[in-house]
Amino acid sequence: MKKLKVGILGANGYVGYELVRLLYAHPKVQITYLGSRAYENKAYNEVYPAFAQKLDLKCEDKSLEQIAPSLDLVFTATPQGFAASVINEKLLNECKFIDLSADFRLKSKAIYEKWYHLEHKAEKLLKEAVYGLCEIHREEIKKAHLIANPGCYTTCSILALYPLVKEKIIDLSSIIIDAKSGVSGAGRGEKLENLFCEVNENFKAYALSNHRHTPEIEQELSLAAKENLTLQFSPHLVPMQRGILTTIYANLSQKIDAKKLKELYKDFYKNEKFVRIQNTLPEVRFVKNTNFIDINALIDERTKRVIIVAAIDNLLKGAAGQAVQNMNLIFGFEEDLGLEMIANL
Structure with a gap:
């Protein structure tokens, strides 16, 4: 051919x-x-x-x-x-x-x-x-x-949330996305804040309330929900070359147990070659240099919140x-x- x-x-x-x-x-x-x-x-x-x-x-x-x-x-x-x-x-x-x-x-x-x-x-x-x-x-x-x-933060966040938003399992006004990225996400251009001495042994938040990926996440999740939603997105920079780990919090809007929650994810992504629903908490090293996204979703019975953890390689799946x-x-x-x-x- x-x-x-x-x-x-x-x-x-x-x-x-x-x-x-x-x-x-x-x-x-x-x-x-x-x-x-x-x-x-x-x-x-x-x-x-x-x-x-x-x-x-x-x-x-x-x-x-x-x-x-x-x-x-x-x-x-x-x-x-x-x-x-x-x-x-x-x-x-x-x-x-x-x-x-x-x-x-x-x-x-x-x-x-x-x-x-x-x-x-x-x-x-x-x-x-x-x-x-x-x-x-x-x-x-x-x-x-x-x-x-799509952007890297957005890929990780949207895929992690999509089944819950689409099925209205969570309160759409309560979503908080806490995301951490390696330095390569900022590109190869020369920037003072990305120098080795600036990022090594450091961990910082940035672009709080105004990161450019926020409207992209909201756009796609609003389409899933069939209504406009607004969420909190908080990015952080960690001293590693590549990878994104996202931890997401949202209040449950209906009763669901941990087993059904896991089944919801597995059923939604059952035919997807690059989405892995894990039984352990995702880690960046297990998706590094791959096109996979690893996701796990848990329920905190005490606070009635769902906690979703997802990981991707920002340069590949992202x-x-x-x-x-x-x-x-x-x-x-x-x-x-x-x-x-x-x-x-």
């Missing part, structure tokens, strides 16, 4: 590297374009020596108009605002796009501009873009030309792995093709 020709914009970032790593080993993909302004004309195996004797393709900085006609799919692992400024209907007729920024995740231009402080330059495409959370929007994804790949999962759906491949990894402890 003819291999899929793909291009990656932003190939030099952490997410871009993970995309290259996954797609290089994918049996039905040929990487034919690597976009990077910072490393233009430099061989990729010089940027990342892990690809020595494997991938000597040079990084380039061409326009989408130049590269789209020769590609089947473009991944845009680029800063917020870029994809919306360059993707248009003409390009979508030439190839398909999976955008890993936030440019097409929110359906409201006004909400995007409020939270990202950027003008959205492709409002007409917001309706066309499909939110690429495979376990929730699988059938829409299969027919899509433009995928908005970004590049999920993007490949979306690609597999769009082009009719097995959903786990190229993603059959087990955590390396």
Whole structure:
């Protein structure tokens, strides 16, 4: 079978590297374009020596108009605002796009501009873009030309809460999401707060009440609930390279025991290859370098609250792995093709 020709914009970032790593080993993909302004004309195996004797393709900085006609799919692992400024209907007729920024995740231009402080330059495409959370929007994804790949915190939070919200098991006004992420979630750019001496032996909260993933979580869970909801999202930075651990609290709105709660999750996700409902509390190390999300839900009988714990690798299920999962759906491949990894402890 003819291999899929793909291009990656932003190939030099952490997410871009993970995309290259996954797609290089994918049996039905040929990487034919690597976009990077910072490393233009430099061989990729010089940027990342892990690809020595494997991938000597040079990084380039061409326009989408130049590269789209020769590609089947473009991944845009680029800063917020870029994809919306360059993707248009003409390009979508030439190839398909999976955008890993936030440019097409929110359906409201006004909400995007409020939270990202950027003008959205492709409002007409917001309706066309499909939110690429495979376990929730699988059938829409299969027919899509433009995928908005979900954020990392959002993937972990939405999948952990979705069955409870959909079935109205919890009080929707009581949701508190306490999330912790590794430093790679902030990207590869040079930032003082991400230097080794700033994060090592440290643990801090940040962006309380105004983290950009908040409206994304609320949007998708509101769709599940069929009513608007508002929740509390509190992110933290921990001194590890990768991974997200999320602990979620909500008041029960109806009586349910621990056994039925576990059965609800197992039944809801029974056909999902990347969702594992665990009997032990999830840990980041057991999902590291995989496309899995591990979830466990418990009931505190004393407080009448449900406690959900979930873990993902922010660079894989929270970004590049999920993007490949979306690609597999769009082009009719097995959903786990190229993603059959087990955590390396």
